[in-house]
Amino acid sequence: MDLDAYVAEHSGEWRRLDQLCGRRRLDAAEIDELVALYQRAATQLSVLRSRSPDPALVSELSQVVLRARARLTGRPRPSWAAGWRFLLVGFPGALWRAAPWWCAVAAVFTLLTFTLMGFVADNPETAAAFIGDEEAAELVESGFAGYYTEFSAPTFAFHLWTHNAWLAAKCLAAGVLIVPVGYLLWQNVVNIAVVGGVMISYGRADVFFGLITPHGLLELTGVFVAAGVGLRIGWAWIAPPEELTRGQAVARAGRDGVLVALGLVGLFAVAAVIEAFVTPAPWPVAMRIAVGTAAWLTFLTYVVVLGPRATAARRHSVDHEVGGDFDLRSTR
Template sequence: MDLDAYVAEHGGQWRRLEELCKRRHLDAADVDELVVLYQRATTQLSALRSRSPDPALVNQLSQLVLRARARLTGRSRPSWAAVTRFLLVGFPGAVYRAWPWWCGVATAFSLLSFFLIWFVANNPDTAGAFIGEQAAAELVDSGFAGYYTEFSAPTFAFHLWTHNAWIAAQCLASGVLIVPVFYLLWENALNIGVVGGVMTSYGRADVFFGLITPHGLLELTGVFVAAGVGLKTAWAWIAPPAELSRGQAVARAGRSAILVAVGLVGLFAVSAFVEAFITPAPVPIALRVACGAAVWLAFLAYVLILGHRATSTPHPTQPTPVDHEVDGVFDLPGRR
């Protein structure tokens, strides 16, 4: 290959490509030209790599091609705007779209839990079968209330946060398999049913509901959302929309599940704070329950108002990726 002749033939295109890469804003004609020149430079780079012994020229053209690719695809830059959009549109919209699923899970879970509480409370022998008579007596005397004060509040909050987030992650990740979600829900409903039934049978229902309600409203809602979104992903696999293939439907549901998973990290942080600091606080039960209910209602309002707005309002036009600035200088051999 005659290197000088090759550079003379294509150098003008490379300089033009570099100029377009350095422009802050491009109109439609500039974008079309950038695409054409990028494709040509890619082909020319391939030819140089296979035939040219000049590593400096190959390296310079490689850098130009990379800058042109970045100019076309855009470079992600973390910004508060992205965080704000996630909080105001992404997360509430994903939760709102799945409301029939998690509301259905919440209804079934609540009915099952209250049935188990009633059954255990009216059949004391079952408590002994589940946890033993001595353990039941210890649970009523001090075990249940002591659970909330056994560790320091910050340590307890961190443990609760990671534990609940892990349960939600399991529901979301295994949702497409269906059975693991039902198993996790059954485990939690059984735990609430047995403990609540034992406390009720010993006349301590006020203590049980007074301690579990402040944080349980928000915490369980987070679990319901995770389970509902996980089951929605499974349904996308079982019965995808007519306009989508099965893989496309699952991919779309999976993207929503990721948004929900990230948002639930924050929800469980709040519920952990409530459980560690408010649930065991030495204040009247009514005040603790009121605090927990206020946080829970605030979350529901957040999802219903912002989620409805996110799903009913068209998304604003996103900026064209090529509007991002790309810096760099391409120095051709012999250029001054």
């Protein structure tokens, strides 16, 4: 093949194709022309790749063909509809379907925490076994309150966000094995209960609850959700529903787990902002607790209102598909 003659014959079409790709708007005739030139250029590119030793020419024409293909098929763009569907259907639906699990985790965790906290508060000497007498005194005097002002608020918020998101990720991932989730939760029980028990035993219960409540309600709920959803995935492997195989049950629970994981990123961001900016703020305790409680109740309302609707819509969609298949078969 005479490469120079081939290029001279078709280079005008390639330039025209490149010009059409660069235009913002095309009329009907130009669109037809673009399609025709794209088809010819794709064929010509195939010929050049098989017969031409010139990589620069092949690369140049490849870029033109790719631009034309992108112009004809459209470039993928972020879908706002998909985002809204996730917020209004996907995330709340997954939370609602796993609600028995994370509510049970929350109940057990809360009971254990307050039981151990009460024991430490009634037996101050036990604090030495956990953190030591000097550390306990320092914690009461300044350590606990100082934790919330040690770093700048933006830095502190980012640290909290990543820490809590990582803890939730571990709970979700460890759920398949069941036991590691209990260990992760027990670490949190001990940490909160011992600190709270020490503060109460020294007469600083107001400081402890005044600082931990604003962010703790939402933050701990996020941890409970992650643990509950992780355990649900593990249980789907142990005892799948009768209508599903073990793999299908785990896949279905896992899909909900992915939705929850994505949603918890936003929840922990809100909790981190509250802990970094509201918890240490020089406001009345009642105001700080009110802000945290409002955020927590907003989340629970979001789940209770949208979750059943999303689950019902999903069930109706599945039933409709099954019913449609039945009707189709019955007409044959």
